[in-house]
Amino acid sequence: xxxxxxMSTQDTHFGFEQIPLxxxxxxxxxxxxxxxxxxxxxNDLMSAxxxxxxxxxxxxxxxxxxxxxxxxxxxxGGTGDIAFxxxxxxxxxxxxxxxxxxxxxxxVGRERAAERGLSSQLSFVEANAEALxxxxxxxxxxxxxxxxxxxxxMELALREAWRVLKRGGRLLCLExxxxxxxxxxxxxxxxxxxxxxxxxxxxxxxxxxxxxxVESIRRFPDPDSFAAMITSAGFQRxxxxxxxxxxxxxxxxxxx
Amino acid sequence: MNDIDPAWGNxxxxxxxxxxxxRLLEVLVCPLTHGLLRYDAAAQELIxxxxxxxxxxxxGMAIMLVEEARPLxx
Numbered sequence: 201x202x203x204x205x206x207m208s209t210q211d212t213h214f215g216f217e218q219i220p221l222x223x224x225x226x227x228x229x230x231x232x233x234x235x236x237x238x239x240x241x242x243n244d245l246m247s248a249x250x251x252x253x254x255x256x257x258x259x260x261x262x263x264x265x266x267x268x269x270x271x272x273x274x275x276x277g278g279t280g281d282i283a284f285x286x287x288x289x290x291x292x293x294x295x296x297x298x299x300x301x302x303x304x305x306x307x308v309g310r311e312r313a314a315e316r317g318l319s320s321q322l323s324f325v326e327a328n329a330e331a332l333x334x335x336x337x338x339x340x341x342x343x344x345x346x347x348x349x350x351x352x353x354m355e356l357a358l359r360e361a362w363r364v365l366k367r368g369g370r371l372l373c374l375e376x377x378x379x380x381x382x383x384x385x386x387x388x389x390x391x392x393x394x395x396x397x398x399x400x401x402x403x404x405x406x407x408x409x410x411x412x413x414v415e416s417i418r419r420f421p422d423p424d425s426f427a428a429m430i431t432s433a434g435f436q437r438x439x440x441x442x443x444x445x446x447x448x449x450x451x452x453x454x455x456x
Numbered sequence: 457m458n459d460i461d462p463a464w465g466n467x468x469x470x471x472x473x474x475x476x477x478x479r480l481l482e483v484l485v486c487p488l489t490h491g492l493l494r495y496d497a498a499a500q501e502l503i504x505x506x507x508x509x510x511x512x513x514x515x516g517m518a519i520m521l522v523e524e525a526r527p528l529x530x
């Protein structure tokens with residue numbers, strides 16, 4: 201395992217570009233500042249609405265009704281998309297902490313929470329997934345949906361997830377994966393490399409952020425490698441389920 | 457309505473007033489040391505004595521990023 205100070209001199213990837221590790225967070229921040237207000241609309245367009253179904257599957261796995269006073273942490277979910285689902289599914293006894301490194305995304309989420317009458321069940325905090333400002337053993341579940349890919353040092357984020365979960369708590373990670381259906385893979389290539397940046401240009405006025413998103417999806421580890429990373433972070437019974445022909449995978453692990 | 461607002465103190469009104477919720481204040485720790493934080497309500501800051509860092513609150517949002525923190529002056 202590399203130490204932080206050793207890693208800080210390394211390069212990382214920003215989409216298909218190699219960039220210094222220290223620059224990645226700034227570049228990712230820039231992407232999300234540009235798209236914050238249109239983020240959920242873009243998700244609908246890019247996934248043909250499927251992201252809703254994928255997120256519903258993840259929240260069903262969270263099962264916040266399982267325990268009274270359920271404490272949930274959603275990371276990189278600033279706009280509240282996952283948090284609102286968990287809060288509703290669990291009812292008033294469920295509390296969700298929404299953590300994101302991007303203040304613009306959190307502002308959108310906080311506003312929407314008030315509109316939906318869910319503010320009393322939610323807390324919003326700006327922080328880094330690699331260094332959570334939260335105590336050990338304090339959450340029943342941790343979710344991160346389409347976020348882990350953007351964290352420069354994923355292994356640190358996974359270790360932090362393990363630290364803040366209670367024993368018996370569960371990590372759920374929804375992320376783009378590798379399409380494993382013949383035929384669909386070529387269609388997916390055209391869609392993602394040609395269409396998504398074009399849609400991004402029309403909807404948000406800028407294709408570059410979506411070029412990054414598409415490239416970063418391709419750079420993400422295959423599901424077996426990512427499951428191994430989850431295990432290395434201390435989790436037990438790491439497994440994953442592919443959805444929509446492998447476009448996304450839902451990963452999970454338990455802190456036991 | 458001149459009565460005391462029954463929602464006083466809950467997170468909705470705290471957020472609307474641009475203040476951090478008491479619940480979040482209780483749970484947050486320093487991201488570097490995992491130690492306790494002191495809340496300076498007047499300055500709208502969270503102080504980590506162990507890390508000698510001061511984390512800002514902006515419009516009630518705690519910014520728990522080391523890069524955004526300022527050094528604690530002795």
